[in-house]
Amino acid sequence: MTSVTTGEAGNAAAGRWQLPDTLILIFIVGLLAAGLTYLVPAGSFQSQEITEVVAGIETTRSVIDPASFAYATNDDGSLQYHRVALFEGGGGVGFLNFPFEGLVSGSKWGSAIGVIMFMLIIGGAFGVVMRTGTIDNGILRLIDKTQGNEALFIPVMFALFSLGGAVFGMGEEAVAFAIIILPLMIRLGYDGITTVMVTYVATQVGFAASWMNPFSVAVAQGVAGIPVLSGSGLRIVLWFGFTAVGIAFTMHYARGVQREPTRSYSYHSDAFMREQPMAELDNSRWNLGDNLVLLTVIGTLVWVIWGVVSEGWYIPEIASQFFTMGLVAGIIGVLFRLNDMRMNDIADAFKEGAGIMLPAALLVGCAKGILLLLGGADSAEPSVLNSILNSAAGTIGGLPDVLSAWFMLTFQSVFNFFVTSGSGQAALTMPLMAPLADLVGVSRQVAVLAFQLGDGFTNVIVPTSASLMATLGVCRVDWGDWARFAWRFVALLFVLSSITVVLAQLLGYQ
Template identity: 50%
Template sequence: MASVGKKKFQTPHTYLIIFGIVILSWLLTMVVPAGKYSTEVLNYEGKNGETQSRVVLKENSFRYMYPVKEEVLKKELSELLSQDDLLLRLEVDRTGLADLLNKSDDITIDELASVGLEESELYDLYGNSIYDTSQKLHKTAKIWGTQDHNGFGFLNYVFEGLVTGDRYGSAVGIVALLLVVGGAFGIIMRTGAIDAGIYAFVSSAKGMEHLALPVIFFLFSFAGATFGASEQVIPFVMVIAPFCVALGYDSITAVTITFAASQIGNACSWMSPFSIAIAQGIAGLPALSGAGFRIIMWFVITSLSCAFMMRYAKKIHQNPQLSPSYHSDAFFRGNADLDKEKERPFLLGHKIILIELLLGLVWIVYGVMAADFSIPELASQFFVIGLIAGITALGCRLDGLTANDLAIAFKDGVSDLAPTAVVVGMAKGILLVLGGSDAGSFSTLNTILYSVGRLLSGIPSIFGAWFMYIFQSFFNLIVTSNSGQAALTMPIMAPLADIIGVSRQVAVLAFQLGSGFVDAFTPVSASLVGCLAAARIDWSNWAKFQVKMQGFLFLLGTVFIVIAIAIGYQ
């Protein structure tokens, strides 16, 4: 009787991971008391000389949520009623406050807020004297409920998370951006222009072996940096793997110059709507800001990574048997039809669409850097680029496309990114379970941040930022969705950056470097596994090479984080 083999471990879906975190977060609120900070508005000069403002934490203003000492509070408020100037300055409803003092029930902080007397103002006036500091209170959500019906319950985290925010940030604005961008790229991919361009280059590269690998590497790195190429790389690996083996290299080289290159580009991106735009939106930064530094970083890291890859490729070219994938590459070496690839025409319409796409990307960079375009403008730009590509495809009669075909392509593109959009809302729900991300409201999250801040207090800001980078790298071993990781971690990392004294731009930088590089290594990445399957490589063989490259990339990431802090990157 044949023995039944053990079932292979299956990595939980991102939705399951988030649901598990929601449950743990809810239980955590029962253990960790709620806390808050006082905040103030800081005015500063923008890049065009205009006055801008930002809400920041007041130093040493953290306190826990305590029960109110009713007798002390009523005594202080009674005295406050006689101070007309102070009531006027605080904009307190004198009549409403008097009515609260006359009622027989206890006065709550929420009732005081309704007459214009916020908790932060009470703390500024009386400190902890109005609180019973012997008992720290918890802020735990109900099991079920809505904001409008009996209060928020953690089982409603998906809906409540999706409807938070506004058109400029998390979660509503980012969800809308993802759906529009997905539809636009659905149209662009349906025209076949990107496929035809890549295949045309691969075909013409034969005879230029010394140039083919670095050019392909830079192309895919640019694709990762601009539109977050990931699973889109899989079909190209199917062509480039036999191409590389035919040139005397190996399939590991093929996956490196395609998928690994795209993730390096993604890690250094200055404009990806799926990673940096989401992270910056959650961190309260202008969408795609700080692009100049990131463009330089992308070029430097891509160049050095390409050199690292070429060193490996040269060694394999001299002795193919040194390759960890040497035996599996026998499939490609034994293929008698390597040089008889299917003809893929690169038509005039394809070329026009690629030129339009390039001009569109330049337009986006200009809008972000020079015109202060934000999420609404960015979504519209991508839509226009997709629309023009579709019109061009119809005019040039590419592949017999019809207007209905393009509409379906837009729908399919939206469908492809709808799961990612839901992740943004679900992850936002985690924050709601933890009490919200508002530093000026009592929440378990604020207490966690305060505790981590105290743990990191006194250490140089460089080490604090490095800790963020390490955390994001390890976190990406489990959650490989860049948008999902941004939604999960940036609400914690952004305010933590304020506490340890580094800019939020540096916190976003640590996120994107950690989440991007490790995507090319982690075995739970569906896109990586798909590319390895297309190249017939076992992950263990891939890891033998990639672990060395990951060490090299981690070193480069550390260097750029140090540089960012040294120059005061904002």
């Protein structure tokens, strides 16, 4: 995609230089990952069982034994390198295999194939909802009823999504909300970037600063051997603080875009939404059919939140819930002839909505392929990733306590590029970081804090995050344009996180 700044200067700059497409960037990272397999020998850990109590329920979890690391060796005792070939047959992972292998990896419960199918289903379902015209007409009425108070949309939505991330680990669910909110943002004079900020990014701010997230804080504390959900007082303060920073940053950017639309980093990609015809309020339609479609959407969102919080539902169930929403909305649209819908229009809208998600789905699969090039995230299987993890732990262990705490944050931020799952990263890194913290005089609570801040905030920018790429996909924002905007926010969060971790260590946070 071309680089976009403001006015004619931006157009001239775009003519001189093009930012590489996200797929090109992922290909380059894949090339570097393949190169590492020639330089770093493969290693593995043994696992051990730990027991933790969360909300009065005792569970057993398998984690790595930090003292069990060993490099894989050949029969002659030499170090074993799992060098990636240019091409690998028999279902292996060679460099030219990594896009396909990444796309088909995982299961319906997660990355990558499950996430990709999830994206296609919800894209299709909301394509049907948008075809009815109810969302467009509803936006017109919402704007009319809230004239003079539009500025409240951003702080209210950011705070609510951040709370969702803090309480129940909201992330993938933000994709569906972004589809609904994007037309509203464009209509208010904002852009796709603002939509991503108030939905997905807000969830990750809450996720990182959470005091009770069962998928990050609870897991990390259980693995570290400290009371689950302890130290919540400081984390609640951090949630308010980081959420306020996110709101202020988003408001500053959004107001600038509202005053001068060409300042938007997604100005060119937002053209699609700006060019979509939207009736004026006086000519817009609203009838019983629209009420039923709106109730269907709201009911589905409530159903999803209830299922996630109360029943522990995840990707398969959520995808089915949104498919149901699309089906019901399509039938209502046909029965009430909303936008003159017919049966075939349901199928066409579903295919068009799913098609919009395909570019982001490809990026999710290719990003997963990079992890496969490094040997995967299985600690028991010899891999380059395990060796990198062990070496990082050894490096941190030789530093003073405050510097060690800061390097824990830095390491977790970098490691999140390879393992974006909060619970997965906790299971891999905390068994090493917790005893390491004891050795260098860092509080285990601080080690957990470094984990959650490093894990959560870098989800805002790493292209290996399936939820980020899905949200960018539905908002039609290229990752390169997003990175040009988001790096400042990520840098600000990292500076604030560094100050937080250092102060927590100096003040003896337990």
